[in-house]
Amino acid sequence: MTNEQLQAWVEQISHDSFGLPFRHRASFNRRLRTTGGRYFMKSHDIEINPAQLEVYGKEEVERIIKHELCHYHLHLSGRGYKHGDPDFKRLLAQVGGSRYCQGLPGTAKRRVLPYRYKLTCSKCGMEYLRKRKVDPARYRCGRCAGPLRLNAL
Ligand SMILES: [Zn+2]
Numbered sequence: 434m435t436n437e438q439l440q441a442w443v444e445q446i447s448h449d450s451f452g453l454p455f456r457h458r459a460s461f462n463r464r465l466r467t468t469g470g471r472y473f474m475k476s477h478d479i480e481i482n483p484a485q486l487e488v489y490g491k492e493e494v495e496r497i498i499k500h501e502l503c504h505y506h507l508h509l510s511g512r513g514y515k516h517g518d519p520d521f522k523r524l525l526a527q528v529g530g531s532r533y534c535q536g537l538p539g540t541a542k543r544r545v546l547p548y549r550y551k552l553t554c555s556k557c558g559m560e561y562l563r564k565r566k567v568d569p570a571r572y573r574c575g576r577c578a579g580p581l582r583l584n585a586l
């Protein structure tokens with residue numbers, strides 16, 4: 434299926450299930466690995482994971498599209514468009530959308546922190562890398578149970 438076919442499909446579902454036009458862009462994004470789809474609050478565009486189509490077929494992807502269209506139409510009409518909002522839950526149940534998608538911006542997953550601290554055993558010299566500041570008095574060396582000291586990297 435091409436992006437043009439997906440666009441036409443989303444417009445069709447929007448018309449048939451919501452009675453409203455979809456006026457933005459729908460496209461496939463292969464980098465959405467574990468999630469079915471995504472709605473962009475700034476551009477109002479929708480992205481769909483093409484792997485979902487290959488693995489689960491059109492019926493499941495239609496449910497994902499309906500989920501994203503719930504975000505889309507509720508957001509554009511100023512109603513509760515988030516997963517926990519009653520408006521969203523009601524509309525999702527009404528159109529038979531999938532219950533899951535990627536979290537919206539603001540509920541984004543935590544970024545991966547770099548290591549910034551090092552705990553060093555005063556006795557055996559063993560080093561432990563840490564991402565956050567910790568109180569070295571609360572820990573002991575895992576190898577020799579010696580006292581640790583903390584240094585910034
Ligand atoms: Zn969602």
Ligand SMILES: [Zn+2]
Pocket residue numbers: 554555556557558559574575576577578579
């Ligand atoms: Zn040690």
